[in-house]
Amino acid sequence: MGNYFAIAWRNLKQNASYTTINIGGLSLGIACALLIYTVVSHQLQFDNFHPDRDRIYRTVSIYTTDVTEYQSGVPQPLGKAFTHEFDFAEKAAMVNTYQDALISLPDRAGIKFEEASGVAYAQPAFFDIFHFPLWKGDKNTVISSPHTAVITRQLAQKYFGTEDAIGKVIRYDNRTNFTITGILENIPSNTDRKQEIYLSYASMREKSAWLSSDSSWGSVRSSMNFFVRLKPGITAAQVNKAYPLLIKKYMDEEDVKTCTFVLQPLSDIHFNTTYDGYTNRKYLWALSLIGILLIVTACVNFINLATAQALKRAREVGVRKVLGSTRVQLFRQFMTETALICCFAALLAYGLAQLSMPLMNRLFGLRMSLSMLQHPSLLLFMVLLLIVVIFCSGFYPAIVLTRFQPVAALKGKLTQKHIGGFPLRRVLVIAQFGISQMLIIGSLVIMSQMRYNTTADMGFHKNGIVMVPLPPTDKDKQHTLRTRIQQLSGVKNISLCVQAPASSSNNYTGLRLNGEAKNRNWSVNMKEVDQQYATVFGLHFIAGGNFLSNDTLSGIILNENAVKKLGFTNAREAIGQVAILNGDVYTAPITGVVKDFNNHSLRSTMEPVALVLSPKYYRNCAINLNMASAHNTLAAIDKIWSETFPNHLYKYEFLDDRLAKFYELDTIMLRFVQIFSLIAIFIGCLGLYGLIAFMAAQKNKEIGVRKVLGAHLADILWMFGRELAVLLCIAFVIAVPVAWWVMNRYLQEFSYRISIGPGIFVTAMLCSVGIAVFTAGYRSFKAAILSPLKSLRAE
Structure with missing residues (x-):
């Protein structure tokens, strides 16, 4: 050997x-x-590191009207009702998550932290279901009492350095103090539960009394999750079959007809984008x-x-x-x-x-x-x-x-x-070029769709608008902030709202007209906004106009889709009709109808939308900037915001950047395909260069003879290029249908998408030709200009 x-x-x-x-x-x-x-x-x-993971499930909600809406969350009372009515679960826990949590230390004035992963209000059984081991503390008692919390070792060091964090106090959202009773080991990277702060579920009432109540069956947040670990021998099908009995007992007649709860396996959560995968x-x-x-x-x-x-x-x-x-x-x-x-x-x-x-x-x-x-x-x-x-x-x-x-x-x-002759190598070269061309076509299609995603008219203005999150506060501070920012020379207009027209966070509710006993059998996406919302985002009124005032509920604005679903043949017919939203919380005449706009990514179709005035729910400040002076204006906004809310952290995000997050995974895939396409092309080029070099050596004497007999440089180059051109064309014919089929399947995910036109295939072919010519051209040219005296000397 x-x-x-x-x-x-x-x-x-x-x-x-x-x-x-x-x-x-x-x-x-x-x-x-x-x-x-x-x-x-x-x-x-x-999440495959949890013991008994095959018995861990999350309950998700499905609402079926004229369309089907999938929700990863459930009504808050579901957990209590489930454990009371059924004996399926070995352990069960409700968990409610809030993103972008503001954490401060009461005994250290001025020290504030924003935790992007947020906080989770969790019931104690959560740490029995999931394997997030405690470094310090007893998992059975750490968050069993109100105003208690556990944090990770990483946060403990961040907040308190080398001091023992047990017994220390942290303050969440400048409102509620929590005493640390346990320290978690750091959260592994391969889990969807990214929160590093867990608060006692019993304290959630101070965050939202309505959401915490046992009567909030009609309210569903995507972050309100219910996890169970089923007893051995109990199947998900048994639980799914029993859920309608619980729905019929606890929920109102309307929800009984439209709502379904099902168990989602833990192994499916990360990969199911229908929910929040x-x-x-x-x-x-x-x-x-x-x-x-x-x-x-x-x-x-x-x-x-x-x-x-x-x-x-x-x-x-x-x-x-x-x-x-x-x-x-x-x-x-x-x-x-x-x-x-x-x-x-x-x-x-x-x-x-x-x-x-x-x-x-x-x-x-x-x-x-x-x-x-x-x-x-x-x-x-x-x-x-x-x-x-x-x-x-x-x-x-x-x-x-x-x-x-x-x-x-x-x-x-x-x-x-x-x-094996040239036929074998022809097949191999065709395979290489076919793979490269498929990757090039895939890269071009994804890139074209991504460009379409960012340039398509979504029905509202998205450029030059900066979104500044608002802390929960009173109307006076909101009014002060808006007035001061509006006076800045670089600000065109400003609106206080819950979210931009298109958002990953949406609120669906029922809608009916005055005099109707029941809500329509479809949901409307309700957005709490102010009077400047339509102006800032450039919403186009096709009938009626804006709200009648800016402080009290003085009208409801619907989009075309909602008006059509209400049965009006003309948008003007809806003006003046009294609409009732969210039970009977919002009752007001329809003052305007706006042109449809996308309220999700371009993967989704346009939905019914209702705009209402509701200052207590404003969570964002949308500012339309003059981009020529944006840098100075943003600095001035920072100063005003910090003076208005000194106990909070200022941050901002441009709307087009926020919307780009809809396609974050597509962007990653595009980068992968582009990088690997280049690598595949480079590998192919190495082989092609080596092959041309070998062919040149084999045809050395043939080239010499041809030149002695009068062949021109172009003739010699074509001797190499002819075969290469044939191989490229064959590879192209094979690659095109395969690439078209694969990329057409990808585009089916988008309700609004590009069409795969011939330009993409022509571009891919030209790229392949250019690469082949660049790779083989130099070596072919070097062989073609070699003196026949040198190549024929041995003869």
Whole structure:
């Protein structure tokens, strides 16, 4: 075996360019495979560290009217009713989450922290269901009493340094003090429960008395979750079958007809984007497929170059066979060479992957690692991948080389047909270019859809509008803030509201006209706004006008969709009609009808929308800026805001940046496809360059003869380019239908989308041609201008 390695090492050194090209291509392919494996495995392992995870479920809500609405949350009283009525659960806990929590330390004036992951009001059984171990404290008692809290070790150090955090007090939202009774171990990165502060559920009443009450069956927040760990032997189907009995007993007649509760397995939460899942499994399978394609491209590269080198090594094989080497011994020799190349490539690939991991972590906002000590499965994957690559890359070339007849090899009578000929390499080049073209087309389609997402008319103004979150406060402070900001020269207009027209946070409620006993069988998206809302966001009135005042409920504004669903054939017919929203909380005449606008991402269709005046619910300040002086204006707003709310932290976000978060996962996928497309193209270019170099060497004398007989430079170049052009066209014909089918499936997710026109395919083809010409052109030109005297001297 040592002899095999010594000979292999000598051969690899003698063919340095061949070795370098193969190591470069394989290392890039393996590095990408390692990164993709790390990303996919990390995502697939979300929340799989909890004991009895196959018995942990979340209850979700489904409301079916003329459309189906899916909610990850449930009414707050559901948990109490469930445990009272049924005996299905071993443990059950309600958890209510609030994002962007303001935390201060009462004994340290002026110290404030904003925790983006928020806080969670949780019942004590939460820590029995989920495995978030305590570093200090008793999980059975830590949040059993009002005004108690647990925080992570990381936050304990952040807030109190080296002091013991147990017994310390934190203040949430400048309103309620909580005593720390336990310290959690730091939250792992592979969980959807990102909160690092858990507050006693009994204290939630001080946050929202209505939401905390046992009569709030009609109120559903997406962050109000109910988790259960079922008893052994109890199935989700049994619970789902029993839920209608609970609905019929506790909910009103209207909800009984439209509402359904079902259990969602813990393993489905991270991947189900119908609710609040982070990603869709099909994106992970798409990434995995890209990884496989990159490995295939690298292996194809190796096979292509190895078979192209076969004739060069024919006499070596003949001599070895004459001296007594068997086919098995020769096979081992060539496989050893392949293994050496692959091992060098794997080492280089691991280094490249390590260098790239910080970028991957920034892309996903995670803490992934390539440490094989921490992740033994990664080592296993590396070993299996290396075995597969060695076999796929080396098996066929080794078979080709070992079947040469020694007499023919020594006499130099072997031709291309003895090694599979050009047809084999044609197929391999077609495969490489086909993969590259599919990735290019995919990148162009996603990029075009993303551009459409950001430039499409959503029915409202989104450029030059900055959103500044408002703390819960009184109307006087809101009025003061608005008045002072409005006086700034760089401010065009300002509106106080709950959310922008399009938002991931929406409030659905029932709607009926005065005189009707029941709400219509569909829900309306209700937005609490002020009188300047339509002006700031550029909403277009097609009938009627704005609210009659800015302080009290003096009208309701509907969109076209809502008016049509109410049965009016003309928007003007709705003006003056009295509408009733949210039970009977909002009763007022319809003063205006605005043109439809998107209230979600472009994945969703436009829905019925109602705008109402309600100052107590304002949570955002929307400011329309003159962008020419935006920097100075934002600084002035910061000063005014901080003077108005000195106990809170100021922050802002441009509306177009906020809307871009709708497509955050698409942006990540686009970057992946673009990066891996470039890598696939580069690997293909390495192989193509090596192949052209080999062809030039093989055709050296032919080129010399042609030039002596009068061939021009263009004729010689076309000799190389003709075959390359045919291969590109065949690859294109194969790649187009596959890419069209895949990307058409992707676009089906969007209610408003681009069409895949011929321009995308033409662009992909031109890119491929340009890349091929750039790669092969120089080497072809160098061969074409070589003096025939040099190439024919041996003759």
